[in-house]
Amino acid sequence: MVDICRGCVSNLKKYVPGRTEEEVKKEFGLDKVVKLASNENPLGPSPKAVEAIKDYASKVYVYPDGSYRKLKEKLSEELDISFENITLGCGSDEVIKLIGETFLDPGDEIVTAWPTFPIYKHIAKLMDANVVEIPLKSFKHDLNKMADAITDKTKIVFICSPNNPTGTIVTQDEIEGFLNKVPDDVLVVFDEAYVEYVESDDFADALKLFKDNKWNNKKIVTLRTFSKIHGLAGLRIGYGITSPEIIEPIEKVREPFNVNSVAHEAAIASLEDKEHIEKSRKENFKEKKYLQKTLKTLGFEAEDTEANFLNVKSPFCDMELFDELMKKGIIMRPGSLLGLPGYFRLTVGKEKDNRYLCDKIKEILAERKGNDANAMNN
Incomplete structure (x- = not known):
C-alpha cells in the first residue's frame, strides 16, 4: 500500500x-x-427508455443540466413530493456515499444489520467512522437491538428493506416502534432499491413515513434506484428523498454533473412506462x-x-x-x-x-x- x-x-x-x-x-x-x-x-429496460437513449445519443457532447430539473419534476409528480426533497446520484450507491461524506466525522458510528448491503459499512470505514453491526434475526432486521445499539456517537442508522441478500422487509408496526426509540438527531436511512417488487401489505414504506406529519421531528432518508425494476443498472442512476435541510449539505458535497444526460433521459422515459x-x-x-x-x-x-x-x-x-x-x-x-x-x-x-x-x-x-x-x- x-x-x-x-x-x-x-x-x-x-x-x-x-x-x-x-x-x-x-x-x-x-x-x-x-x-x-x-x-x-x-x-x-422499458422500450421507451431505449428510444430515449437512442434519441439523446447525438447530444452527449453537451454537459447535463446540473440541476436535473426534468427528472426531479417527474419524480415530484410521481411520488407527490416537493422538487426540493430530491437528490440524484450515480446509482443509489453514490447517494449513500454522499450521505457518508456529508455527515460522518472520524469516530462517529453507524448502526446497520448484518448481513446486508455492504456499501454502508464501506462508506463508514472510508470516513474513518465505526460500524456497529447487529445480526439479522430469522433473516430480518432486529430493530429492537439496533435501537439499543444507538449511542451518543451514532450519526446514521441504515435499514435495507427489502434486505439484500435475504429479501426480507421491516413492517409498519416494527418501524414505528423503532422510530419512537431513535433520537431526533440520528439520520435513519431506508434503502428501498427493490421497493417496486414488494407485495406485502405490512411493508413499511419509508416515503409514507417521511410524508407523515407524525414523524416530522425525525431525520428520514429514502433511497431508491433505476437499477432494478427499471432495468437501467448499466446507466447508474438513483435518488434520495428527504427534507431540504438534509438535502442542502448533501448538494454541497455532490459533484456537479454526477448523473450523465443519457441516464437522466432514460429514467424519465422509464417512469412513463407503467406497463413495463x-x-x-x-x-x-x-x-x-x-x-x-x-x-x-x-x-x-x-x-x-x-x-x-x-x-x-x-x-x-x-x-x-x-x-x-x-x-x-x-x-x-x-x-x-x-x-x-x-x-x-x-x-x-x-x-x-x-x-x-x-x-x-x-x-x-x-x-x-x-x-x-x-x-x-x-
Whole structure:
C-alpha cells in the first residue's frame, strides 16, 4: 500500500464484482451462460427508455443540466413530493456515499444489520467512522437491538428493506416502534432499491413515513434506484428523498454533473412506462413462485422474499454449488461471499433461464449421487 494512503483506506476491502457471462464462457468453453447473480431485471429496460437513449445519443457532447430539473419534476409528480426533497446520484450507491461524506466525522458510528448491503459499512470505514453491526434475526432486521445499539456517537442508522441478500422487509408496526426509540438527531436511512417488487401489505414504506406529519421531528432518508425494476443498472442512476435541510449539505458535497444526460433521459422515459413496470412485477412474482416450488422438490429451501431474488439454503456447500453451476453455464452469488455460508442468492430470471437453471441443478444432483455410489462401491 502506498505510504501516503489514509489509514482507513488501507484497511478497506476492495469490492469484488461477480463473474461476467463473457468471462465464464471463455474459461469453460461454453456457448450459453445465464447470469442470475446481480438482481437485474431480466426483461431489460422499458422500450421507451431505449428510444430515449437512442434519441439523446447525438447530444452527449453537451454537459447535463446540473440541476436535473426534468427528472426531479417527474419524480415530484410521481411520488407527490416537493422538487426540493430530491437528490440524484450515480446509482443509489453514490447517494449513500454522499450521505457518508456529508455527515460522518472520524469516530462517529453507524448502526446497520448484518448481513446486508455492504456499501454502508464501506462508506463508514472510508470516513474513518465505526460500524456497529447487529445480526439479522430469522433473516430480518432486529430493530429492537439496533435501537439499543444507538449511542451518543451514532450519526446514521441504515435499514435495507427489502434486505439484500435475504429479501426480507421491516413492517409498519416494527418501524414505528423503532422510530419512537431513535433520537431526533440520528439520520435513519431506508434503502428501498427493490421497493417496486414488494407485495406485502405490512411493508413499511419509508416515503409514507417521511410524508407523515407524525414523524416530522425525525431525520428520514429514502433511497431508491433505476437499477432494478427499471432495468437501467448499466446507466447508474438513483435518488434520495428527504427534507431540504438534509438535502442542502448533501448538494454541497455532490459533484456537479454526477448523473450523465443519457441516464437522466432514460429514467424519465422509464417512469412513463407503467406497463413495463407492471409486466416486470407480474413476471417476477410468477417465476419466483416457480423457483421456490421447484427448488424445494430438489432438496433446497428458498426463503420467502419481497424482492426479485431468492435466498436459498443449499443441501451442500454453497461454494461447491457455485463452482459446479458455473461450469454448466449458470452464475449465481454464493452466500459465503455475502455473510450467509450454506446459502446462495439467486436472481429470478426469465422463464426459460429459470428452467435451464433447474435442469442444471438436477444434473449436478444426479452426478453427485453417482459419485457417492461409486465411492461406496470402491
